[in-house]
Amino acid sequence: MSQIVLRTVQLTKKYGSQSAVDNISFTVEEGQILGVIGPNGSGKTTLFSMLLGLRKPSSGSMEIFGKNNPEEVRKEMAAIMDQANFYLRISARENLTISALTKGVPLDRVDPLLFDVGLEHTGNKAFQSFSYGMMKRLEIADALLTDPKLIIMDEPTNGLDPEGILFIRQLILDLKAKGKTVIISSHYLDEIEKVCTHFLILGNGKCIFHGSKEAVKENYETLESAFVKRL
Numbered sequence: 001m002s003q004i005v006l007r008t009v010q011l012t013k014k015y016g017s018q019s020a021v022d023n024i025s026f027t028v029e030e031g032q033i034l035g036v037i038g039p040n041g042s043g044k045t046t047l048f049s050m051l052l053g054l055r056k057p058s059s060g061s062m063e064i065f066g067k068n069n070p071e072e073v074r075k076e077m078a079a080i081m082d083q084a085n086f087y088l089r090i091s092a093r094e095n096l097t098i099s100a101l102t103k104g105v106p107l108d109r110v111d112p113l114l115f116d117v118g119l120e121h122t123g124n125k126a127f128q129s130f131s132y133g134m135m136k137r138l139e140i141a142d143a144l145l146t147d148p149k150l151i152i153m154d155e156p157t158n159g160l161d162p163e164g165i166l167f168i169r170q171l172i173l174d175l176k177a178k179g180k181t182v183i184i185s186s187h188y189l190d191e192i193e194k195v196c197t198h199f200l201i202l203g204n205g206k207c208i209f210h211g212s213k214e215a216v217k218e219n220y221e222t223l224e225s226a227f228v229k230r231l
Contacts, residue, residue: 002029005150005181006051010060013046020046022205023060028183028198030149033176035192036185037227038202044185047202048154051183052079064150078148080156084139088128092119092138095127096145105145113141118167133164140171151175153184157191169195193223201227 006028013021021043028034036044049055050062053070065073086095096110114120117137122130127138136156143151153172157165165188172195175182186192192199199216201209209226220226 002031004028004063004066005030005032006062006064006183008060008062011047011050011057011062012059013043013050013055014058019205021050021057024202024205024207025060026200026207026210028181030181031176031179032198033172033182033184033196035196035199035223036183036202037187037189037192037199037223041204042202043205044202045154046205048079048081048152048183048185051152052077052081073150075146076148077150077152078143078146080140080143080151080153082136082139082154082156082158084135084142086127086135086138086142089126091124091126092122092130092134092141095138096141099142100145103145109145109147113144116144117141117171132159133161133167136160136164137167148180150181150183153182155185155187157186157188165191189224189227199223199226 004027009025011021011024012019024047036047038044046055050057051070061068064070065076067073093110093114096114097107100107100110117140119134119137119141157168160168169191172182172184184192184196196213198212199209200207216223216226220229
């Protein structure tokens, strides 16, 4: 039986009388790739913020690796949220080395990760001269330094060219092959459908569908159809 990585029960976040996340219950098992989709304002960002311990739920509960406080499992998790904070005037390798030292990660992880994200040939090129796609790749390498079991990605393909989108797709498939668990949000339904094993559709802060790719095909044929019909 697969380990339950994440479980939420009636998870709710309110701002005044308004519920940004409203009574959401779902589970994610080890090795699953969960795609979280919904229109703007559906609660995706608020949900991710609670999973990462950045916001506290108003009510309900959540457990990550059996713990109800994300801080207790911080080393088991990584987030790719387009909020990377790197030194502008030094190279990718130097930035990643500093991050490894800060996180207490062996330095022999730096070069293999640079290779994995395609930045091994950037040499002394300063971070401030990187393209957006290169910056995103370094953010991913930084997130993977600790070899996390759970990776949370918020709109990782936003602003990327086709090559960058293909890279993210292959990265997710590689993580799945390694037994990692990934939770990803995206507005690109066709792209997320290619990599995810399960889907969570949000609307007005509520869960309006949660199920496997097979359930989507059986009941709606495509993720787009499920998205349109359930909303």
